[in-house]
Amino acid sequence: MITTDHSVLIPSDWRDFLALTKPRVMTLVVFTGLCGLLAAPGSIHPVIGAIVILCIAVGAGGAAALNQWYEAEIDAQMKRTAKRPIPAGRMARTDARDFGIALSAGSVIVMGLAAGWLTAALLAVSIVYYAVVYTIWLKPRTPQNIVVGGGAGAFPPLIGWVAVTGDVTLMPIVLFAIIFMWTPPHFWALALFVKTDYAKVGIPMMPVVAGEKSTRRQILIYAVLLVPVALAPWYLGSAGLIYAVSAALLSIAFVALSVPVGLRTSAEEDAMKPEKRLFAFSILYLFVLFGALVADRLIYNAGLIA
Amino acid sequence: MTPEDQKQLEARRKSRNKALGLVLVGLVILFFALTIVRFPDEEDRAAYEAELEASR
Known part of the structure; x- marks a missing residue:
């Protein structure tokens, strides 16, 4: 006990x-x-x-x-x-x-x-x-x-x-929303290739409850919804070109990696390569996106870009 | 409790006390630094006075 x-x-x-x-x-x-x-x-x-x-x-x-x-x-x-x-x-x-x-x-x-x-x-x-x-x-x-x-x-x-x-303005809420939208595809990609015992203990994880197909579809949905949120700091005028370009490139890659995960079905003894790739990239995505936001601000403050 | 258990217990207790000691020293440094940084200078006092004037 x-x-x-x-x-x-x-x-x-x-x-x-x-x-x-x-x-x-x-x-x-x-x-x-x-x-x-x-x-x-x-x-x-x-x-x-x-x-x-x-x-x-x-x-x-x-x-x-x-x-x-x-x-x-x-x-x-x-x-x-x-x-x-x-x-x-x-x-x-x-x-x-x-x-x-x-x-x-x-x-x-x-x-x-x-x-x-x-x-x-x-x-x-x-x-x-x-x-x-x-x-x-x-x-x-x-x-x-x-x-x-x-x-x-x-x-x-x-x-x-x-x-x-x-004070709480729109920008910090946008940062909140970015991680909020990013988490489901990040975690569910992992959940697809790591067989966990969540079912045994009664925690209703998505792949167990709704099935793999639904989970895959939802990964894709969240990945697409993340795009406008990730670009929001730029079109709201709080971030400059460095962030805009980084966010756009990262978003394209993120959606591109989510499409195969979202549309395919895994076979028996599947190596789950696309899922592993998406999961690994999702971590890089977040680090680079936030890094770009900071770089953008620091360069702006230094007066290199007006 | 065997002598080995006794020995392990004492070693654990000692290392825990050390860790807690370090945390306490860290907190002393933290509050000291915070006090120095947040202590109002001339400018802060002037701003405060101005605020009082404005609210009158």
Whole structure:
């Protein structure tokens, strides 16, 4: 049993607490948050900027810990997650909960003191959204859970941007929308070629519930819907030519890779090459797109392009 | 509890205390830096005064 606390005799190693924060997910969170911060018009003191990024990362870590506290029993039954600290019996469940709450509350308070309470409120909303709305409420209930979960991953650039400008305008919402639209094709491409045990534990993942054909069609739909959203910073006038060209090229490639995935059906013992290619490219896509947004702003600020 | 368990427990406790110590030192540095950066200078005070005047 993993739910009884006395099963953990030895106090958990600090590395287990670190593992609880999902450090690998955090790198993407830190990157997109930093891009939002750097792409925003105006300036922020570097110390405050660093604290904002730290708070986004720690808040994400707290949310991840709460996620694992809640899903311990599900994690124990899936091969991919069975070695996490709680299901492996290296940590008491309540320790993970308390750790998650401490990180979440701490990051929100420090964020409020450093960058103002609007930014802190957005961070708090993002943590509650991931830990409660997604993990507890919608993930076990709807096959659109990845769409919902994408919302949680979409907060960092918005928070980074608002930390600089002090108000929520259209641009940070566009950045939010980009990651929101990007997540479903990104994740479902992975879900098509990685056989997971989600069905066993009753999590309604799209390929399991709606079937492969429907999932493929929806990958294509989201990939197409992503195009106008990715180009929005340019036609809204918040980004220049460097971003426009990068976004256009990336969008063409993304749709081009999504078409074969969206229209084909896999055979028995399929190598799933197009799906793997789309998944790998989707990661590159996000990094380059946000990188281009920052490059665009920095070059504009340097006065190289009027 | 075997002596080995006892030994491991003590080693864990020690490394956890060290990690927590580092976090606390980090927080001290963080709040110190934040205080210095956000401490109002002449300009901030003038802006605040102007705001008070305007609201009167």
